[in-house]
Every structure is written in structure tokens, then in C-alpha cells.
Amino acid sequence: MTETIFRTLQKRLDKYSLGFPATDSGVELTILEKLFSEEDAAMFLEMSPMLETPESVASRVGRSARDVAVHLEDMATRGLLFRLEKGDSLKYGAIPFVHGLLEFQVKRLDRDMAELFRDYYEEAFHRAFIGSSDTFLRTIPVQESIDMIQSVAAYDDACEMLRNMKTIVVTDCICRKLSGLIDKGCDKPLEACFMFGSMAQY
Structure with a gap:
């Protein structure tokens, strides 16, 4: 079978x-089919998390740069790719399901999609989430010593970082949004998540 x-x-x-583990029910495929066209999926598969210009991608896929x-740009607008804009330059890259595709759908969610995400979480994704604690961020031996310099930003330093951010956005909490759409919401404020810099473009 192909x-x-x-x-x-x-x-x-x-x-x-x-x-983004597979399930017996195939609900993960239903989610992808709602988010991506076949052409979108093919383009995503040509990308990696390394940011590229359209010209670089075009040279690889045999299509015009335009x-x-x-x-x-259309895929990035729909939250299917990451976009970084610097001056006149635009670069794009593939993104994970979390944190990435799911969060970038926050303004496009409806009840049908929320139910699919709930079903997927209950059938498979919760195990990936729980099992990631020792693999998502971990120490990798490199056979040499490394000088460790750790510092915690002081309040004034943190304020300065925020002052230097060109874009700061307050957006809906994806977890509260999903829960609310399936009638399991809470009474906490919906607009509760910050996004900074290039992430805030969404």
C-alpha cells in the first residue's frame, strides 16, 4: 500500500x-488534512527547521522563486511555517506540532478542530508529552570539559530586554481556547500568553 x-x-x-505520534484511529491524519493541502504538505516536506529564503527553496524544488x-508566505500566514522578517529579507522554516503548528492556529480554531485535538491528545499525544521530559532538553556528552557560566537576569535586565523588543503580543492561551471550544473552559482570562519578537508576528 502506498x-x-x-x-x-x-x-x-x-x-x-x-x-507527533501515529494513532490507531488515524485522527492525526485528519488534523493534518484539515490544516494542509497536498501541495502544502509537499512544500513542508521540502523544508527543515533551518530558515531559508524563497530563492533557496525554489532552487531545490524546481519552481520559480516568485x-x-x-x-x-501563504503557509506562514496560516501558521504552517515559521517566518522570520529582517528588513527586506524573509526566511521560512518547518515547525513542530508543539510548540508551533498548534499554537499558531490559536486564531483559527473552531469546535471541530478542538475536538480533534482533544481526541488526539487523549489517544496518543499525552504520552509523547509526558515522555519528553528526559529527551526534549537533555545533556549530551561531548568528551571535553565546558566552562559553565550561569546567570539569572536581574529585574532591571529583564525590563531592559522587554524594552528592546520591537514586538510584544498578548494572545489567547491555546489550552484555555481549546477547552472553551469543547465546553470545558475555566473562568480565567483567555488573553494570557505573551509572544515576543519574531514569534509575535503570528
Whole structure:
């Protein structure tokens, strides 16, 4: 049986960050089919987390730079790719399911999608989430000593960092938004999450 492009996409996402494991029900494929067209999925599979210009991607996929630029920007606008804008330069890269695809859908969620995310979490993703504690961030031996310099930013330093941010956004909490859409919300404020810099462009 030929593997669908959405199964290939699921396997790629499963390699990133907290993963994106397969399920018996196939709910993860339904989620991907709602977020991506087949053309979107093919483009995502050409990308990596390393940021690239449309021209760089175009040279690899055999399409015009203009067509690729339009497609990448459209995908980034829909929260399917990460976009970094610096001056006149735009670069794009693949993103994991969490933190990435899920959070970037915060303004597009509806009840149907929230129910799919709930079903996926209960069937498979909760295990990936719990099991990531010792793999998401871990020490890797490099066979040599490293000078450790640790510091905790003072209050004044933290304030200065925030003052230097060009963009600061307060957005809906994705967890509260999802819960509210399936009638399991709480009475806490919805707009409770900060995004800074390039992440705030979403």
C-alpha cells in the first residue's frame, strides 16, 4: 500500500520537538488534512527547521522563486511555517506540532478542530508529552570539559530586554481556547500568553 503524503508528513513531524505520534484511529491524519493541502504538505516536506529564503527553496524544488515565495508566505500566514522578517529579507522554516503548528492556529480554531485535538491528545499525544521530559532538553556528552557560566537576569535586565523588543503580543492561551471550544473552559482570562519578537508576528 502506498503511503499517503499526510502519513509522510506525520512521520516528519514526529521527529521534531515533542513528536507527533501515529494513532490507531488515524485522527492525526485528519488534523493534518484539515490544516494542509497536498501541495502544502509537499512544500513542508521540502523544508527543515533551518530558515531559508524563497530563492533557496525554489532552487531545490524546481519552481520559480516568485511562486515559491507566494506559497511560503501563504503557509506562514496560516501558521504552517515559521517566518522570520529582517528588513527586506524573509526566511521560512518547518515547525513542530508543539510548540508551533498548534499554537499558531490559536486564531483559527473552531469546535471541530478542538475536538480533534482533544481526541488526539487523549489517544496518543499525552504520552509523547509526558515522555519528553528526559529527551526534549537533555545533556549530551561531548568528551571535553565546558566552562559553565550561569546567570539569572536581574529585574532591571529583564525590563531592559522587554524594552528592546520591537514586538510584544498578548494572545489567547491555546489550552484555555481549546477547552472553551469543547465546553470545558475555566473562568480565567483567555488573553494570557505573551509572544515576543519574531514569534509575535503570528
